[in-house]
Amino acid sequence: MIDLFQSANMIQSYLQERNWSFCFIGGIALQRWGEPRLTVDIDILLFTEFENDLDYAATLLEHFYPRVENALDFAIQNRVVLIKTKQGIGIDISLAGIAYEKEVIDRATYNTFTEEIKLLTCSAEDLIVMKAFADRDKDWGDVYGIIMRQATNLDWTYILDRLKPLSEVKENPGILDHLERIRISLGN
Numbered sequence: 001m002i003d004l005f006q007s008a009n010m011i012q013s014y015l016q017e018r019n020w021s022f023c024f025i026g027g028i029a030l031q032r033w034g035e036p037r038l039t040v041d042i043d044i045l046l047f048t049e050f051e052n053d054l055d056y057a058a059t060l061l062e063h064f065y066p067r068v069e070n071a072l073d074f075a076i077q078n079r080v081v082l083i084k085t086k087q088g089i090g091i092d093i094s095l096a097g098i099a100y101e102k103e104v105i106d107r108a109t110y111n112t113f114t115e116e117i118k119l120l121t122c123s124a125e126d127l128i129v130m131k132a133f134a135d136r137d138k139d140w141g142d143v144y145g146i147i148m149r150q151a152t153n154l155d156w157t158y159i160l161d162r163l164k165p166l167s168e169v170k171e172n173p174g175i176l177d178h179l180e181r182i183r184i185s186l187g188n
Helices: 002-017 026-033 053-063 071-078 099-107 124-134 137-153 156-169 174-185
Strands: 022-025 041-047 080-084 090-096 109-112 118-121
Touching (some): 002 026, 002 118, 022 026, 022 099, 026 041, 026 118, 026 124, 041 099, 053 090, 071 080, 090 099, 099 124, 099 156, 124 137, 124 156, 124 174
Parallel strands (some): 022 118
Antiparallel strands (some): 080 090
16 A cells, blocks of 8 residues: 555656646545545546646656557547556546536645655545445445544535536436435434
8 A cells, every 4th residue: 555655645746746736536535534445546636627638648648657558549538547657556637627626626635644645635525426426336335434434524515515416417316315325324
């Protein structure tokens, strides 16, 4: 796990040197807010707006090792840059452009993971929203762990206000129902 944090710290320095707006999401953020589980890659939300995707993706691919063929085309089509470090640790950089994604980054705060490493992670509420929106079994398990660990510290109005329109866009109101069942089962 220390290699993962060191790699995250390295990419954080790279992004900060460029004054790029970003935060860690996924497994790194889960280590802070939820029930820690083994994670083998790094997930980052990088605010590019839409018109700058090509420049950001090309710059990242010049500095890091691509994980797929035609990596630049893949990044533009899928809005995610798939790269890896020299040590082979995978990094998924989601190219963010909508207002909610900017809000996630603006709300991010630093957490100390080791004596030397502080990483900028999304909030617990935003991690719940993103994982619930993903709507995969693994993510629902993570949501359960976050709610259990954070208990009464969560801002449920914020979570529901952000998740409702996202679930409507996805045309999946079951996401909200699933979240409510978890919340009730944990007494929140």
